Amino acid sequence: MLQERGRVVAIESDAIWVETTQSSACNGCSTKSSCGTGLLGDLFSSSTRIKVALNGFPSDKIHLDDIAVIGITENALTSSALLVYLVPLVSLVLAALIGDSLFAELGAVIGALIGLVVGALGVRWYSRYQSGNPTYTPVLLQIEPSQK
Template sequence: MIEETGRVIAVESGAVWVETLRKSTCSSCSAQAGCGQGLMDKLGVDSRRGLVRALSDLQLNVGDSVVIGVREDLLVRGSLLVYLIPLLGLFAAALLADAMSLSESLVILSGLFGLVASWFGVRWRSRRVSDDPALQPVVLRALLVGAAGV
């Protein structure tokens, strides 16, 4: 389970909206001395916050600190779907057009069509399964703030 801490900003029936701070990996990068992103991160210019809807059966209030999680296999499958399928669509359409001995410009256009068509297919699939509870982040636990648990 991949975990991330955040703060509850809204409560719904059976779910909460959690605000997370996206962390940079610049401190562990070997190129940080020559990278503008590392400097911007140190200056705090690009402190991005993310909003995540997470399922929860806990009694939470706005402002509570929580740990949310998503299964590793969902992340891998989602990455493959988003990145690999459009590339495969591009290559498949271009190779098909090339096998049909079309001109180079038509092979390029066919590849772009395959990319766009597979991107729309990924988008359609994503919308179709977006309400599936097995594919959504969940609140794993609430964190205590301070020694008194307040």
């Protein structure tokens, strides 16, 4: 189970909203302040809000700004990453080959673009189709009270 910590930003009767901050691997590096890569990582870091079911945790014991530990299985992450990267790439290559065999170089370029778009749309459709699948839903593992 892969775990991530995030701050509780909203509480509902059956779920909480957790804000996680995506950061680069440079956060643990001692030379981060003098490195261009570390500075760019800080510039482009962003936060994401995720709705997480309570899974039996009492909502009255959770407060805003508490730290929530959420998790997702390694299998779900691996299969999702493969899907997101491989489907557009394979469709790009296949469509480029088909375009090249039919219309030469210009057909390969246009086919590659069409293949990339079709692959990306296929991934988007599949992710929406799987949105209710509990395998791909993060679970609440632990609540750590805020230090206020």
